[in-house]
Amino acid sequence: MRAVVRRNKQLVCDEIAELEPAAGQVLVRTLACGICGSDLHALHHMEHMIELGRRGGGGDNGFDPSADTVFGHEFCAEILDHGPGSAPSLKKGALKAGTRVVSIPATLTAGGMELLGFSNRLPGGFSERMILSEALILEVPNGLPTDQAALTEPFAVGLHAVAKARMDANSVALVVGCGPVGLAVIAALKAGGHGPVIAADFSPRRRAAAEKLGADIVIDPARESPHDRWEALGVPKARGAQQMIRMMGGSFGRPIVFECVGAPGVVQALIEAAPAGSQIVVAGVCMETDRIEPSIAITKEIELTFVFGYTPEEFAGTLANIAEGRIDVSGLVTGKVGLDGVASAFTALGDPEAHVKILVEPAS
Missing domain, CATH: 3.90.180.10 (Medium-chain alcohol dehydrogenases, catalytic domain)
Structure with missing residues (x-):
């Protein structure tokens, strides 16, 4: 054959x-x-x-x-x-x-x-x-x-990444990179009822695909940093501002960032730019030696979660999501x-x- x-x-x-x-x-x-x-x-x-x-x-x-x-x-x-x-x-x-x-x-x-x-x-x-x-x-x-x-298989990767994210009812999600992995993450987020979802990519074609899959805000990073949107969506970036809100009895959604690029330097850039207390879910597969500065992540109490593949249940769930129209x-x-x-x-x-x-x- x-x-x-x-x-x-x-x-x-x-x-x-x-x-x-x-x-x-x-x-x-x-x-x-x-x-x-x-x-x-x-x-x-x-x-x-x-x-x-x-x-x-x-x-x-x-x-x-x-x-x-x-x-x-x-x-x-x-x-x-x-x-x-x-x-x-x-x-x-x-x-x-x-x-x-x-x-x-x-x-x-x-x-x-x-x-x-x-x-x-x-x-x-x-x-x-x-x-x-x-x-x-x-x-x-x-x-x-x-x-x-x-x-089914590539979109199961996105469902697994979202399953590893500690989303709460008011979480705001930022998906950095809208290639196949990022698109799968966006689809899984929206199928799970999460939002708002910010999607960022330099490619017009990929941004259009992200919008089709339900991203609420689509950003060209060449024109605007996606991190400029956190405050408007109710997530204070600075640790001091977050503590003040909590002392006053207020609350805000947990910021979740999905790294779907897989290139050297991206994780470090997200550690520096993301709000304090963010969880960064690393779904992009960087094949090169990379470098981060842990002190910044420690000061901001950033959580790094690395994900890979999917479970049999997530694979079957993704097939059902696609077949039943929850993911288009x-x-x-x-x-x-x-x-x-x-x-x-x-x-x-x-x-x-x-x-x-x-x-x-x-x-x-």
Whole structure:
């Protein structure tokens, strides 16, 4: 079957071995798979990514970053066949061939868990077919279009970030960076009934997407600092002013800042600019050594919370939010390519004005 293979830090279309599902597994046809920012970074810096993951205690089942890899972890697929002993006729509740599904991008095997898109043994979604685990697949509900179902995985990242934020009833949230992670955070905030939500990004296209997903205030940081809005929204920035309000019996919402850029210097800039007592939820993945000045964060009693991934419950909850209309992802897919167009799509995604999200459709 055909797939796009990362080989020698290049993307090449090639034939790879056909797949055979084992017990507890399903063979699926890939319908659509999103290109993630982590894919863009991994193309040239996979070895560094894996080294950092291992230093952070992450398991990778012996993954060799220099060997052939088929990316793709944001997918919607169609069931083709079941492994031995797990056919729908033999297992109550099993999903039949032809059912559209999504899944956490991991497959359980006899040798351990394979992380799809970061595996040498199983291909991810930039291939015509994949092997998934019966225990992890979820049926696409409500006739949800395939291109929207494929956004479940990236939007689950936003739901997890919001779940880690200690929002209160009057919290004001600032989302810095409106790329895919920031947009997912905005969507999760609004789906959870939170607001006001301030969104800040230099890109007009990304600001428009943030507004579509429900951001209450959208700011171009080149024209205005988003931190100038805290006071008007009832959140005093200075610690002394906050203490005075509390002494007078008043209250104000907890300021929450979501860092969704992942570039050196951003966390330090937010520590300096955010109101005292803020929680900064770091969802952007900075792959470089960074520097902060703890004394400033200590003086302001800033709380730093680092987040990654999502839980199975958050993944399922995100699919439900999209399918039931609590999160409207229509219009966020701005491009679709076949396998032959993946390499050029990686280049196009380097320009934030060119696209929000590109899907790979292997059958195209």
